[in-house]
Each structure stands twice: as C-alpha cells, then as structure tokens.
Amino acid sequence: MVELRADAQRNLERVLDAATEVFAASGPNASVDEVAKRAGVGHATVFRRFPTKDDLVFAVVERHVAQMHALAEEALRAPDPGEAFFDFIRGIGELVMSMPGLHACVVHCGEKPGAAELDELGRKIVARAQRAGAVRKDVEPSDVQLLVRSALTTAPEGHWRRYLDVVLDGLRA
Amino acid sequence: MVELRADAQRNLERVLDAATEVFAASGPNASVDEVAKRAGVGHATVFRRFPTKDDLVFAVVERHVAQMHALAEEALRAPDPGEAFFDFIRGIGELVMSMPGLHACVVHCGEKPGAAELDELGRKIVARAQRAGAVRKDVEPSDVQLLVRSALTTAPEGHWRRYLDVVLDGLRA
DNA sequence: CTCTAACCGGACTACCGAGTCCGCTTACGC
DNA sequence: GCGTAAGCGGACTCGGTAGTCCGGTTAGAG
Numbered sequence: 001m002v003e004l005r006a007d008a009q010r011n012l013e014r015v016l017d018a019a020t021e022v023f024a025a026s027g028p029n030a031s032v033d034e035v036a037k038r039a040g041v042g043h044a045t046v047f048r049r050f051p052t053k054d055d056l057v058f059a060v061v062e063r064h065v066a067q068m069h070a071l072a073e074e075a076l077r078a079p080d081p082g083e084a085f086f087d088f089i090r091g092i093g094e095l096v097m098s099m100p101g102l103h104a105c106v107v108h109c110g111e112k113p114g115a116a117e118l119d120e121l122g123r124k125i126v127a128r129a130q131r132a133g134a135v136r137k138d139v140e141p142s143d144v145q146l147l148v149r150s151a152l153t154t155a156p157e158g159h160w161r162r163y164l165d166v167v168l169d170g171l172r173a
Numbered sequence: 174m175v176e177l178r179a180d181a182q183r184n185l186e187r188v189l190d191a192a193t194e195v196f197a198a199s200g201p202n203a204s205v206d207e208v209a210k211r212a213g214v215g216h217a218t219v220f221r222r223f224p225t226k227d228d229l230v231f232a233v234v235e236r237h238v239a240q241m242h243a244l245a246e247e248a249l250r251a252p253d254p255g256e257a258f259f260d261f262i263r264g265i266g267e268l269v270m271s272m273p274g275l276h277a278c279v280v281h282c283g284e285k286p287g288a289a290e291l292d293e294l295g296r297k298i299v300a301r302a303q304r305a306g307a308v309r310k311d312v313e314p315s316d317v318q319l320l321v322r323s324a325l326t327t328a329p330e331g332h333w334r335r336y337l338d339v340v341l342d343g344l345r346a
Numbered sequence: 347c348t349c350t351a352a353c354c355g356g357a358c359t360a361c362c363g364a365g366t367c368c369g370c371t372t373a374c375g376c
Numbered sequence: 377g378c379g380t381a382a383g384c385g386g387a388c389t390c391g392g393t394a395g396t397c398c399g400g401t402t403a404g405a406g
Binding site (some may be wrong): 005006007008031032033043044047051052053 | 362363364365366367372373374
C-alpha cells in the first residue's frame with residue numbers, strides 16, 4: 001500500500017474530514033455510519049482504511065494534535081517571543097474550542113499521540129517568552145497549561161475568550 | 174400507589190442505592206442490567222418503578238442534589254457563618270468528587286432538578302459569610318461557584334483537596 | 347388459614363452500532 | 377481500447393441494551 005489509487009485517496013480524505021467534523025461536534029460516541037454518511041461513502045469504506053472505530057478516532061486526534069504541533073513550531077520561529085507565546089495560546093484556544101467534542105476523543109484514546117513532544121515544544125515557548133521578559137518568571141509551563149485549561153473548561157458558554165485574556169494578562173511580566 | 178408493599182419498598186431502595194453506585198462510578202452510559210444485577214433484582218423490576226432509564230438517572234440525580242441541599246441548609250443553620258461556608262464548600266467537594274460519574278448524569282438530564290433552589294441557598298450562605306467578615310466582599314456567589322468548579326475539575330488526579338484549599342484561602346477576608 | 351391483588355423476574359422483542367463479505371465498478375498500466 | 381487489480385458499498389452477522397409480557401410467588405387483610 002505504498003500508493004493509493006486516486007479515488008481511494010480522495011475518499012480517505014473525505015472520510016477523515018467527515019470524521020473530524022462529526023467527532024468534533026458529537027464526541028467519540030458518534031457512529032461510524034454517521035461519519036460515512038457525511039463523507040458520502042458506505043461505512044465499509046471507512047472500515048477498510050480504519051479497521052476499528054478506535055483507529056478512526058485515533059487518526060482524527062492525531063491530526064488535531066498535529067495542528068497544535070504546527071502552531072507550536074510556528075510560535076518558536078516567530079521573531080517576537082512574547083507575542084509568539086500569547087498568539088500561540090490564543091490559537092490553541094480557538095482550535096480547541098472550535099471542536100468541543102475532540103477533548104473527549106483525546107481522553108478516549110488515552111492521549112497517546114504525540115502529547116509528549118507537544119509538551120516539550122510548549123515548554124520551550126514559555127521559556128523563550130520568559131527569557132525575553134514578556135512572561136513572569138515565577139510560573140512553570142505546567143502552571144500555564146493548567147491555568148489555560150481551567151479558563152477554557154470553566155468559562156460560561158461563549159465567554160472563554162474573555163476568560164483566557166484575563167489569564168494571559170495575569171501571566172504578563 | 175399511596176403505599177408500597179413492604180418487599181416492593183425494600184427493592185425500590187435497593188435499586189436506587191445500586192443505581193447511585195453504578196452511575197456514580199460509570200456515568201449515565203452504564204446499563205440498566207448492571208444496576209439490576211447490583212441490586213439483586215431482575216431488570217424488569219427496575220423498569221416497573223422507572224418506566225425509562227432516563228427516569229432512573231433523573232431519580233439518582235435528584236437524590237444527589239437533595240444531599241447538597243441538605244448540606245446547604247445545615248450550613249445556614251450553623252452558628253458560625255464563616256466556618257459554615259468553608260465546611261459547606263468542602264462538603265460539596267467531598268460529595269461531588271466521591272461520585273465522578275454523576276456530573277455527566279446531571280448534564281445528561283439537563284440539570285433540571287432543583288438547581289435553582291440550590292443556587293439560591295448558596296447565594297445566602299456566601300452573603301452570610303460575607304456579612305460576618307469571613308469572606309472577602311468583592312466576590313459574588315457566581316464567582317465562588319466558578320472558582321470551586323474550576324479547582325475541582327482541573328486539579329490533577331487526587332490533588333483536588335489541595336487545590337480547593339488554595340481557592341478557599343484566596344476567598345478569606 | 348385463605349384468597350387475591352400486588353409483586354417478581356426470566357424470557358422475549360425491537361433496535362442500534364461495530365465489524366465482515368462478496369459481487370459489481372472503475373482507475374490506470376500496457 | 378483492454379484486462380485486471382484495487383476499490384467500492386449494500387446487505388449481512390453479531391453482540392449488547394432499552395423496554396414488554398406473562399406465568400409463578402408472596403404479602404397481608406379478613
């Protein structure tokens with residue numbers, strides 16, 4: 001399976017896109033049928049690429065994590081470390097909150113895929129912003145993660161951006 | 174159905190206890206069979222008292238809310254308003270965290286049962302503690318609720334008591 | 347003790363979701 | 377074009393859960 005036939009490739013992408021939409025909206029309990037219907041294929045086609053439903057969920061989560069990873073690397077390349085940090089966190093917020101169901105999916109597959117690398121990148125971003133004097137030096141990366149998570153998860157419907165801004169202001173040097 | 178036969182009454186209680194245990198441990202997705210088995214009855218007996226599974230979940234949640242209600246009224250009767258407030262919050266913490274699955278159950282049934290009255294009592298408890306000078310006056314009851322919730326939900330496994338203590342210290346006058 | 351209404355639970359149905367199979371269709375190398 | 381390997385999806389099985397039914401059992405009043 002070094003190379004997929006063109007139609008298969010197209011369907012694979014459709015399936016992944018559909019799965020992302022569906023799981024993001026309804027969490028990992030959504031049915032494979034639902035995904036297949038949204039992708040416009042039979043559900044056997046889904047199972048051909050992803051032998052079990054969990055494999056499908058895993059693939060979606062992996063993609064999601066990859067997006068965060070991309071944001072993180074972008075932040076590390078950006079010229080201004082402080083701005084990069086704050087933009088990164090806000091970007092993560094947008095990404096996570098636009099797909100509420102995915103958090104449950106991550107939990108569902110034991111948050112295996114690449115969480116460690118992502119953590120490592122986050123650590124670097126924080127450290128860089130601290131060296132540049134943009135973020136107070138008495139917080140650790142894990143604190144940042146916890147504060148952000150609590151802002152995102154406990155904010156009343158639709159107000160998470162305000163909450164996140166408050167937390168970010170509190171992190172400024 | 175003004176009065177239940179003795180055996181029926183006994184079984185009803187067993188079922189409610191079992192349902193509480195099961196749903197508290199596994200959330201609202203646990204099966205009715207599971208509950209019936211744990212209660213030592215056939216599942217038809219469960220369905221006789223609770224025509225649908227949702228009715229059963231509802232009853233369990235109602236009971237849970239009633240316990241919180243009881244804690245709240247106790248707190249309002251206690252002589253020292255400050256101590257009452259802090260004990261109340263810690264009591265709520267113990268209650269909620271001893272039944273992790275129940276939160277999902279509450280969400281599952283749209284948190285209908287008596288949330289408003291409970292809110293009202295909470296409001297009174299906070300106000301009383303503030304008048305007594307035990308709690309800082311620049312927070313509102315809704316802030317307290319939010320802070321407590323965030324402490325309970327974002328604390329790492331097993332550390333919620335520490336987190337809650339931090340929040341409570343922060344609320345002292 | 348007896349009689350009956352209330353109660354009980356095993357067995358049944360209906361349905362839904364995961365995963366498999368197989369005959370039909372189609373991309374693409376020659 | 378043509379042949380074929382790859383791809384496709386409708387129809388199936390299988391397991392598990394919500395909800396129903398009915399024949400046997402028991403509480404408790406008279």
